[in-house]
Structures are given as structure tokens and as C-alpha cells.
Amino acid sequence: MRDAFHRATSKPYTKMVSCATGLLLLALGLLACASAETEAPPLALPNTATSLPPSTPLPTQAAQIPEQRLLILEWPETIRVGDSDLILLTLEVDAEGNLTPTASIQGHQVKGEIFTVPNLYATHFVFAEGRLDISGLEVKPNPEIIESLQPGKRVKFAWSIRAEQVGNYRGMVWLHLVFKPKSGGIEERLALAAQRIDIRAVNLLGMSGNAARWMGVLGTLLGSLLSFDPIPALFGKLWKKKNECHPSRDQED
Amino acid sequence: MKRFSLRVWIGWVLILISLALLIWGFYPLEQKRRELRISPQDMQLPAIQEVIPHARCFS
Structure with missing residues (x-):
């Protein structure tokens, strides 16, 4: 009975202990990662601006075309x-x-330095x-x-x-x-x-640009001949009507 | 009168088709334009360190 009671109470206790240690390890791991991340940038990118003393000569530039x-x-x-x-x-x-000439950064101040x-x-x-x-x-x-x-x-x-x-x-x-x-x-x-x-x-219906233009010119001419033919006829009719209205003028002429 | 109007109709159709051909033939086509800025750094001779990474070791 006692053993059974012990087993019943010890199981959740061991579970709790294992969970707590697991969480602790996880937290330690996360902290280690975070500290590594925060520390990484200075290591990866050395601060050239502060490391360069004012008297340090600028690195040699490759010859270039000085135009934008x-x-x-x-x-x-x-x-x-x-x-x-x-x-x-x-x-x-x-x-x-x-x-603009390349500037060298010293601390937080930007100094323009002209170099050829x-x-x-x-x-x-x-x-x-x-x-x-x-x-x-x-x-x-x-x-x-x-x-x-x-x-x-x-x-x-x-x-x-x-x-x-x-x-x-x-x-x-x-x-x-x-x-x-x-x-x-x-x-x-x-x-x-x-x-x-x-x-x-x-292309247009198999026609090249030149062919289409020539066809257009020829078609316009032919179409004009066909469709504007009644215009002289219309004028002729108007002329006739005018003559009918004033027959005396024609006779005088 | 009927034959006469048919001839006029054909003439107008011909004119319309011909005008369409002329418009297609003379219509200015679209031109594309692309601009690219080039800085002096892009127009420079490669430095010796770029060609030979450990050039300083030899000098």
C-alpha cells in the first residue's frame, strides 16, 4: 500500500524534475545563442573607422574614369x-x-577628404x-x-x-x-x-509593311475612282437644273 | 441606279480597307527605353588585389 502510494507520488515528482531540468537547459542554450549573436557583429565587422589612425594612408585606388x-x-x-x-x-x-570624394569616418564625425x-x-x-x-x-x-x-x-x-x-x-x-x-x-x-x-x-494578313502600304495606296485610288465617280455626275445634274431655271441666260450667252 | 449604287458601295469598302492598311503600315510602333546609371567605380581597372587575392604576400 505504501509502495503503491510512493510510486503514485514519485512519478509526477520525477516528471516535474525532468521538465524543470529540460527547461533550464533550454534557457541556458537560448542565452548562449543570444550572447553569441550579440557578440558576433563586432567580430565579423571590425570597426575600421576607429582602428584607422588619422595618419594612416588611404588604400591605393584602382585607376578609373572620373565621370558618372x-x-x-x-x-x-x-x-x-x-x-x-x-x-x-x-x-x-x-x-x-x-x-563626391570618398570620406573617411573617424569616430562619429565625417570628414570629407579629397584624394586623387x-x-x-x-x-x-x-x-x-x-x-x-x-x-x-x-x-x-x-x-x-x-x-x-x-x-x-x-x-x-x-x-x-x-x-x-x-x-x-x-x-x-x-x-x-x-x-x-x-x-x-x-x-x-x-x-x-x-x-x-x-x-x-x-505582319498583317501575310503582308509585310511595304506590301500593306502599297496595297493601301492602290486601293485608295481605285476606291476613289469607283465611289467618287457620281460626284461629277452630281455636278452635271446641278448644272442642268440651273440651266433649266434660267434658260434665258444660256440663250444670251 | 441599282448598279450604280453597288459600284459606289464597293468603292467605299475598298477605301476603308485601304485606309486600314495604310494606318497599319504607317502607325509608329512603340519604342522601349531603359536607363542605367554607371558610376566611376564600375568603370575602373581591377586592382591587383582583386586579380590576385594574396598579391601582398609576393610584394
Whole structure:
């Protein structure tokens, strides 16, 4: 009887103890994770602003083009079969481009520090190379066009495209920069942008754009001849009526 | 009179179809435009550390 009582009372007690230890372990685990999370950022991201003394020289910058540019791509979404259209790629000088010198942060104060970025124009001949990759369309003059990139001047590439068949055409417009050292040496290429374009070629009842226009002109002429024929006849009738009303005038004339 | 009106009717139909063809043939098609800003950082030669990650070890 006593044993039975002990068993009955000890079971919930052991359950409670095991639950409490489980909860305690869980809480300890969570605390450990939380402390690890809070401590992680300083370890992962060292504070460069405070670690750099004021006299520390700035890291060497790679030579770059000191201009903000705007790349504009214009293309027709739809073209008529047999007609040609233009794809334009312009590397414009961005007038709103705000070139601020890189600032170094010391503590909480931001100090603007001007340092000269090596100018690529001074050391290299810079070329912009535009390339149009599209299959199924006739491209003129060439899929690849190279233009010299001058400081403060825009570069424009134009391709004339023409579709011979109805369909959807997908292509890519690439822009590369080619740097050729003035002192001689190996030229370097830099892929600046690769943009996808989709062009749909359409026709009207199997007619190309040119055929439709010619048919339209001929049809208008023929239709005018057929339908406006009664106009001279109407004028003739009016003339006759007028003459009937004033027969004396005709006789006088 | 009946033959005459039929001819006029055919003429008008021809004109309407031809005008539709002309409109389709000369209608300016939609042009798409996409702009992308390029900063000077995008137009720079890769630094030696970017090409060879442990370049400092050799110098």
C-alpha cells in the first residue's frame, strides 16, 4: 500500500524534475545563442573607422574614369516584317552625376577628404565596344561597333535591324570598355553592361509593311475612282437644273 | 441606279480597307527605353588585389 502510494507520488515528482531540468537547459542554450549573436557583429565587422589612425594612408585606388555615366538603350518592341528599325545604345555623360570624394569616418564625425583617383584617360586609350547578339534578324552595319571614349563626350551606337519572318526574337546588347595603355602593353576589357531585349516581328494578313502600304495606296485610288465617280455626275445634274431655271441666260450667252 | 449604287458601295469598302492598311503600315510602333546609371567605380581597372587575392604576400 505504501509502495503503491510512493510510486503514485514519485512519478509526477520525477516528471516535474525532468521538465524543470529540460527547461533550464533550454534557457541556458537560448542565452548562449543570444550572447553569441550579440557578440558576433563586432567580430565579423571590425570597426575600421576607429582602428584607422588619422595618419594612416588611404588604400591605393584602382585607376578609373572620373565621370558618372548614363547608359540608355532604346529598341522597338514590335517591328513590321520587311521594315527596318533602329536599336540605339547611348553612353551619355550624366549631368546629375554627383562625384563626391570618398570620406573617411573617424569616430562619429565625417570628414570629407579629397584624394586623387588615378585618371584612366591620362594613362590609357579608352574605347567603348557595343555588341548586338540577336539571331534571325538582319543587323547592319556590324554586330560589333567600337568607338573611342573621350572625357565628357557621349558615345552612341546604332544598329539597323530588319525582320524577314514573323516571330519573337530575343537578343543581348553588350557594352564593353577596352583600356589600351598609352605606354604600350596588353589591353584590358571590362564588361560594363549586358541587357536583354525582346523584339516581336508582325505582319498583317501575310503582308509585310511595304506590301500593306502599297496595297493601301492602290486601293485608295481605285476606291476613289469607283465611289467618287457620281460626284461629277452630281455636278452635271446641278448644272442642268440651273440651266433649266434660267434658260434665258444660256440663250444670251 | 441599282448598279450604280453597288459600284459606289464597293468603292467605299475598298477605301476603308485601304485606309486600314495604310494606318497599319504607317502607325509608329512603340519604342522601349531603359536607363542605367554607371558610376566611376564600375568603370575602373581591377586592382591587383582583386586579380590576385594574396598579391601582398609576393610584394
